[in-house]
Amino acid sequence: MIIPVILAGGSGTRLWPLSRGLYPKQMLNLINEHTMLQNTILRLSGLDDSSSPLVVCNEEHRFMTAEQLRNINIQPWSIILEPVGRNTAPAIAAAAIKILNDNNHGVKNDNDHMLLILPADHVIDKISDFYKALEQGRAYAERGYLVTFGVIPDGPESGYGYIQKGKRVDEKLDICRIKRFVEKPDCNTAKRYINSGEFCWNSGMFMFKASTIIQQLEKQSPDIVNACRNAIEKGVNDLDFFRLDRKSFSESPSDSIDYAVMEKTDRGVMVPFDAGWSDLGSWEALWQTGKKDENANVIIGDVLIHDVHNSYLKAETRLVAAVGIENHIIVETGDAVLVASRDKVQSVKNLVEQLKKNGRQEAIIHKKKYRPWGASETVDSAKRFKVKRITLNPGAKLSLQQHFNRAEHWIIVSGTAHVIRGEEELVLKEDQSTYIPVGVLHRIENPGKIPLELIEIQSGSYLGEDDIVRFDDVYKQNKNDD
Helix, strand or coil: CEEEEEEECCCCHHHCCCCECCECHHHCCCCCCCCHHHHHHHCCCCCCCECCCEEEEEHHHHHHHHHHHHHCCCCCCEEEEECCCCCHHHHHHHHHHHHHHCCCCCCCCCCCCEEEEEECCCEECCHHHHHHHHHHHHHHHCCCCEEEEEECCCCCCCCCCEEEEEEEEECCCCEEEEEEEECCCCHHHHHHHHHHCCEEEEEEEEEEEHHHHHHHHHHHCHHHHHHHHHHHHCCEEECCEEECCHHHHHCCCCCCHHHHHHCCCCCEEEEEECCCEECCCCHHHHHHHCCCCCCCCEEECCEEEECCECCEEEECCCCEEEECCECEEEEECCCCEEEEEHHHHHHHHHHHHHHHHCCCHHHCCCCEEEECCEEEEEEEECCCEEEEEEEECCCCECCEEECCCEEEEEEEEECCEEEEECCEEEEECCCCEEEECCCCCEEEECCCCCCEEEEEEEEECCCCCCCCEEEECCCCCCCCCC
């Protein structure tokens, strides 16, 4: 049986301002109605002998991940929460150990589970060619090889890592040993790689038996295996998730599977494939894959242009107008606007680093914050008031809570609300409202089958999100989560 292991812990900084620390690109619907994570799972629907996926993600993204799986009717093998980022080798090690230890899925635990490692943020257009590459790779993985998949390049690309081919092990299929992995090169180096014919793009996809990867990790990087074993043994189940032990996992070296194992092992092979692959790692990649008008522009949202060519323009919340530009990226969100030359978009991550250094929230969150129960968006604020638009999913409820410095007014826009206000219980419908005085215990719940929309008006001397005491919270949120 093939168990897909989906690595969904990335931050996608080169797609800022759309991708943020708490809402990264794998959670976005960049190419169709599904998110990148959902597309990664859905494209496996025709794969024979495949189980439900195991997803590894940042603990901050846990509820978004679970909700996105539910929206496509996927019951995961497990959702493993990383307390800290430690790169792909520890993530894969933790997944493999968890699967080998897990006897709750009706699958014989014989150390022969086949793992298909997939990043959650890739595009693959030619699914049949993708399946063909997986079939070729599985034949070698069944024999105890560690298989990676190299994308046959169609030109020099400085935004991708590369794999240099070693000696061929299958002349007919061009399957070869791995000579070395190379990080993202500059443009001139990328051109040399392509001209040599010795390199493929590094897809970040792998296939191997769970027992094989653990054996090789023990041989090449034993500290990673030891830390991950401890993190699994001391980990705990939490709702739909499995939490790795923070202290143990933090002690793991941070390393990619490429360098921790694949470049060192004598059991590594690369299967080259061409299946319309992209990792959508930059705005340039989105321009390349997007539907263009007669002037080679990709236009999304409320955009007005004149004399604009070869550009990508995206508006999320307001009109964006552009005149007389060429080869540009313009992306507007509710709290930030990016303007960049197309040949400089790989440097967007430098802006994100500046935002983080300056303590700017625009690096981490959007104005609209996604929560396990729905979403909230601040639409106006000043010294003594804040106005939020709140959406509660059907069946969802906020924590039972109180505030010591602010009062709240709730106005129901659509749907039905069940409200606890001190000793009272209320049912509010569209156009009805209630007032929560300072210090009064309160909760709001959506008992209906449609989303509950409401406006929350906060007033008081202090409106910080840490002015909250939770008495009952099914989602176990942090203190600063509104």
